[in-house]
Amino acid sequence: MVITVASGKGGTGKTTVAASMADVLNDCVYMDGDVEEPNGHILLNPEIKLTEKVFKTLPSIDFGKCDFCGKCIEVCEFNALINLKSEIILFEEMCHSCGACIYFCPQKAISEVPKEIGVLRYGTAKDNITFFDGILRIGEPSAVPLLKRLKSKIENGKITIIDSPPGTSCSMVEAVKDSDYCVLVTESTPFGLNDLKLAVDVLKIIGIPFGIIINKYQPEFRQLEEYITANGFDLLLKIPFEREIAEAYSKGILPVTYKPELRNHFKKLMTEISGKIKPEKVNAG
Amino acid sequence: MPDKSYKQIVVLSGKGGTGKTTISAAFTGLIKSKVIIDCDVDAANLHLLLKPERITSHDYYGGKKASIDKTRCDECGLCESVCSFDAINNFDVDPISCEGCGFCFRICPLNAISFNQVKTGSYYECLLEDGTKFYFAKLSPGEGNSGKLVTEIKKNALDNLPGDLKWVIVDGPPGIGCPVNASISSADIVVIVTEPTLSGIHDLKRLVELIGKFNLKSGIIINKYDLNQDVTSQIYSFSEECNIPVIGKIRFSKKFTNAIIEGKSIIETDENIRNEFINIWEQISMWGK
Structure with a gap:
């Protein structure tokens, strides 16, 4: 069973919610999918046991074989290759590693070479949380290949919680797709509402059931709850806007560790979510 | 390149939700002779505060996508075997996973795959009340190539600047x-x-490492600085280490959030914050000379 925590807007509290869910479940897997700016380790303090380098493949041209026919440039949709007549240059950050240039080269002059895009880390947090995160190499444009590698570590049997990157584009979709359920975290501001709607659009397109948590809840911003009610969405939890919670977060402390009432809410929440997921999916892991 | 009249300021944060948009809106309210571009194309918010009037809208074509014509396909499976993006399953292309490389289109022995440009977003040229040009975009849900949309909206804005413009602000x-x-x-x-916050400083360090590759004049604003004085001191030490000055700090206050709820710029609602922004702007404008 895979539950992803996503948001649209950054800074609404995805990591706080995802880490709190892991903390109350304890026997589970937590994956930090925000590989551009991973913060889950700050809140869960894992003991890292293993670090694995992750590579993507880039084309490398053997100029002993290349006759500058230009086929590789013709088949590259991303304009990652340019022909300087005496040399063909690759713009690494434009390359999507699709492999078309390698396949179509008539001289078989192009081979694959690995390029490090970041690392995966594996460890244990609290008592029994299996912890994974990914750290994208700075300057690397796409988070998607690293996220795919991270998600390849999902195993059946345990509940896996994925902390998604913000936004609604390719990396968020990569984190969320194939999940059994998604928790959308929003906040009581017009920004939170606007970006919640965008995230809902994505989940509807890829067909993933979801519920909503309002973090930094302020009752005076009524439009948010009106939107949730009018659309018949599940409002799972409201976490109040309190300076105390913000201060604890600033030190890397989860609110569920010192607020017993909130801890109970999260426990109930996890039971509720398990109930929402189709039984065959729970059995299948 | 000819000398340009203006300086371009980009507001970044690494971590989301630190206050980029609110701060960009505050600059918008303070300065004259500016063009504003919201480059958060996945989740644009600045228009919610600036309430612009849309003048023109442009379709954004982020790239091509493959599509299989079932009547011609004999299910040989070659397309699926060469797709690096797991976008083809059961002889059907998932348009969200398809990155538009065209490998399947080129390799299909029966020419059963079409490969065409698709619209994956829109961007808008707008006017603010004071006549300032403002640009923002909407990427279609779940689409990739957001960097290309940023490049396109910036190009559109920068190609059409008034001749004597002083500032371009990029959120x-x-x-x-x-x-x-x-x-x-x-x-x-x-x-x-x-x-x-520990997350804030962690993400700040990664962002500074990235910015280092560009060699640009930079300054740090610490939002909610009184939330954790220890981490605020760590940010000051880091700022000295990396030689990027702290140019301003803003108190943790519900006023900040309430201004957003009311759809106002923060400098309209609090005199102290307004003065802090005037002070921040004085430092930035010195760099513009």
């Missing part, structure tokens, strides 16, 4: 990936908005 996306790179490209000044 950037969170993170450190491709749309951030595209936002920094052609900028002169980076304003980094951070917060004194």
Whole structure:
């Protein structure tokens, strides 16, 4: 069973919610999918046991074989290759590693070479949380290949919680797709509402059931709850806007560790979510 | 390139939700002779505060996507075997996973795959009340190539600037990936908005490492600085280490959030914050000379 925590807007509290869910479940897997700016380790303090380098493949041209026919440039949709007549240059950050240039080269002059895009880390947090995160190499444009590698570590049997990157584009979709359920975290501001709607659009397109948590809840911003009610969405939890919670977060402390009432809410929440997921999916892991 | 009259400021944060958009809106309210571009194309918010009037809208074509004609397909499976993006299953292309490489289209022995440009977003040219041009975009849900949309909206804005313009303000996306790179490209000044939380400083350090590759004038604004004085001091030490000055700090206050709820710029609602922004702007404008 895979539950992803996503948001649209950054800074609404995805990591706080995802880490709190892991903390109350304890026997589970937590994956930090925000590989551009991973913060889950700050809140869960894992003991890292293993670090694995992750590579993507880039084309490398053997100029002993290349006759500058230009086929590789013709088949590259991303304009990652340019022909300087005496040399063909690759713009690494434009390359999507699709492999078309390698396949179509008539001289078989192009081979694959690995390029490090970041690392995966594996460890244990609290008592029994299996912890994974990914750290994208700075300057690397796409988070998607690293996220795919991270998600390849999902195993059946345990509940896996994925902390998604913000936004609604390719990396968020990569984190969320194939999940059994998604928790959308929003906040009581017009920004939170606007970006919640965008995230809902994505989940509807890829067909993933979801519920909503309002973090930094302020009752005076009524439009948010009106939107949730009018659309018949599940409002799972409201976490109040309190300076105390913000201060604890600033030190890397989860609110569920010192607020017993909130801890109970999260426990109930996890039971509720398990109930929402189709039984065959729970059995299948 | 001819000398340009203006300086381009990009507002970034690494971590999301530190206050980029609110701060960009505050600059918008303070200065004259400016053009504003919201480059957070996945989740644009600045228009909610600036309430612009849309003048023109443009379709954004982020790239091509493959599509299989079932009547011609004999299910040989070659397309699926060469797709690096797991976008083909059961002889059907998932348009969200398809990155538009065209490998399947080129390799299909029966020419059963079409490969065409698709619209994956829109961007808008707008006017603010004071006549300022404002640009923002909407990427279609779940689409990729957000960096390319950032490049396109910036190009559209920069190609149509008034001749004697002084400032271009770019509200950037969170993170450190491709749309951030595209936002920094052609900028002169980076304003980094951070917060004194362990996550905030962690993400700040990664962003500064990225910005280092561009060699630009930069300054740090610490939002909610009184939330954690220890981390605020750590940010000051880091600022000295990396030689990027702290140009302002803003108190943790519900006023900040309430201003957003009321759809107002923060400088309209609090005199102290307004003065702090005037002070921040004085420092930035010195760099513009």
